[in-house]
Amino acid sequence: MSEMKSYSQAVTGFFASMLTYPFVLVSNLMVINNCGLAGGLPPYAPNYSSWLDCWSQLLKEGNMSRGNSLFFRKVPAGKLYVWEEKRFR
Template identity: 50%
Template sequence: MEHVSNKDDVKTSLRKVVRETSHEMMMQCVSRVVSHPLHVISMRCMVQFVGREVKYSGVFRAIGRIFKEEGILGFFVGLVPHILGDVIFLWCCNLLAHFINTYAVDDNFSQASVIRSYTKFVMGIAVSMLTYPFLLVGDLMAVNNCGLRAGLPPYAPVFASWIHCWRYLSAQGQLFRGSSLLFRRASIPAASFPVD
């Protein structure tokens, strides 16, 4: 990210950021679509350990099983929330970094170039916390109702769509479950005390 000074340069710079982000977004979406079938396979291979199952015991066997049981769409379960999360992350990160570098970092400050070099990195960390629910929902949809115990009741409800999954997690207060590296969020049931 470069720093710009006058209004014409700011407009030109913003256009450049929008153009570059649009190109980056297209590349990200294409790569997500191409790699998503392998993501679904890897998620299911990991989740089968919950029920000590061996339904997916290799890439080629998993491909055959998914195609046989769910058709071609089985490879793309959970794709929409993943793409939405990627796109929101990319635009927020790039635009926030651009605006901070353009308007918040003063050229007179001796460490301005150092601050600008870290802005996008810091924005990536901050924005990833906000887009985490999209990744969670996409991952849950990849294993939901696929025949593995962890994707079926009582471990997980069967969801009709990713929006249904999102609403369920939101109502349960679990949209950010698993998002913290250091702390665990646990839902605490309401306590009831006898009234004397």
């Protein structure tokens, strides 16, 4: 019975983290939003007026699960990152 309990706790924790990850992502982005650091300012990050604005932007871009995987990373189509911008200039 204790073995079953440990498996159910692991599975429950996994599903709970899947459900709450978008909220964690949005809250982390809102913390750095327009904070004065380069990573929180345009062109690296857009300015959001509220957490709902951030949520809808991520949803529209298909980025609600970005950074969620330990092994696989998705690069959104059409995005330029810091190292790409410097290389192409």
